[in-house]
Amino acid sequence: MGGIVSELSENIAPMRYRAFISYSHTDARFAGWLHRHLEAWSAPGQPRLSPIFIDRAELAAGPDLPAQVRAALTGSAALIVVASPAARASGWVAQEICLFRELNPGRPVLAALLSGEPGAAFPEPLLVHHDQTLEPLAADFREGHDGKRLGLLKIVAGLTAQPLDRLVQRDAQSRQRRVMAVTAGAMLLSLILAAALIAALHARTEAQHQRAEAEGMVEFMLTDLRDKLKGVGRLDVMDTVNARAMAYYGDRADLSDLSPSSLQRRARVIEAMGEDDENRARIDQAYAKYAELHRVTEALLAKQPNDPDRIFDHAQAENRLALIETTKGNLAAAFPRFKNAMLLLDRLGNLPLKPEWLGLRSLVTGNLCAITLKSGGKPQEAVQFCRQAVALAQRQMQQPATNLSARYDLAFHYLWLGDAAAAAGDREQANRAGRDGLHMSEQLVASDRDNMFWLEQHAEVSLHLARVARELGNAEAARQLSAQAGLDAARLIGRDPQNMYWGKLHQNIVNFTKETRQ
Secondary structure (H helix, E strand, C coil): CECCCCCCCCCCCCCCECEEEECCHHHHHHHHHHHHHHHHCCECCECCCCCEEECCCCCCCCCCCCHHHHHHHHCECCEEEEECHHHHCCHHHHHHHHHHHHHCCCCCEEEEECCCCHHHHCCHHHHEECCEECCCEEEECCCCCCHHHHHHHHHHHHHHCCCHHHHHHHHHHHHHHHHHHHHHHHHHHHHHHHHHHHHHHCCCCCCHHHHHHHHHHHHHHHHHHHHHHHHCCCHHHHHHHHHHHHHHHCCCCCCCCCCHHHHHHHHHHHHHHHHHHHHCCCHHHHHHHHHHHHHHHHHHHHHCCCCHHHHHHHHHHHHHHHHHHHHCCCHHHHHHHHHHHHHHHHCCCCCCCCHHHHHHHHHHHHHHHHHHHHCCCCHHHHHHHHHHHHHHHHHHCCCHHHHHHHHHHHHHHHHHHHHHHHHCCCHHHHHHHHHHHHHHHHHHHHHCCCCHHHHHHHHHHHHHHHHHHHHCCCHHHHHHHHHHHHHHHHHHHHHCCCCHHHHHHHHHHHHHHHHHHC
């Protein structure tokens, strides 16, 4: 498949449109996305790629193209064909390609491959013109190929006569600037919102609606803003806000007079803060917050004992506390909490399944596999738990809203399945599960290389498999895996040197590498 290069000539007179997008209306959503992003593209010293013509209305059946479309084709400097099996079967797309080439023989025709293999996706006039076989200049937007970001840059290169490598470099620099802007903006916003929060916390005599507004602001800071900071590895920005919010939310002994909405908001905020502490290896602080979370979800469940969402929230709190007990080595205390979480989830069994319910069941089942193995239980029982967890996560991956989180969970499920299978004597399944876990983590990193959460998991998975390889006597594989884990950890530390969890992970990798060399 040919790469995108410019065919534009400097002596072509200015056209009315920078490009004409030809597509089957089956692919209208992608065509609209491409149109918006091309017209929004800008670079220093470069004219904008607008206007770009796109027909948004279904064309009536007829023998020929409407006059408006013919005029737009005549006045377009380039043609972009959204290639797919539907486009290949479209008579309109074929007519637009033929007419554009007849009217504008010296102007470029670019292909945006959306789905299907090229032979089944490229319309015939894209491949043959006047009995001459052509190799279309194509950007491959399919998953696992160029993807949307690189595919868009290839189309831009074809329209602007700029080298692709220069566009890629500029795009990387632009993303870096955006990350820095998000971090700086988040710091400023945290200070502003923290000041507003402090004022709200001291205004306890104000009306109920004012308190609700203040709590809504806190919830935004510790959920939406926190998620953005988590993606760029700057959770340290939230420390001051977390401390002030916990002082407010954790000092109330009696929760009976609070409304369910206030309790629910309280639970979300405390859970977010506990997760921040857990991710930064502050186990005692995380345990305190999860204990408070458990108290709040228990109060919610007491108010609404048959509400499925209240049952789910309390099951999640049980799972959170059980995980911290496991981290602290209290397996005897962790196991019944995992069981309690599963019993709560079983109460949801006859209801239409939500993606988040399925995700938590996958996590709890995987945790039962892990704790069975850690506590010296039967390996075959652990294997069964892990297989169930893998199946649940694979089912969850079919839900677009939770696809990435399911992939993240599945990578760890595979690792535990490998350990359980090895303990049960099934070396073939153990090796296969380890490979699957690493592959799943690699896919996540490839989907967004700036997401530090995915990179953290990749470092953990690589280190785990390096330890397994060393135990099996495969020193070379252990060295390669630990080297990859070291590169990942170095990137993490470079992003946030104050992150204690990443620092501990990096030190573990360094220690393992030294031991392997001895």
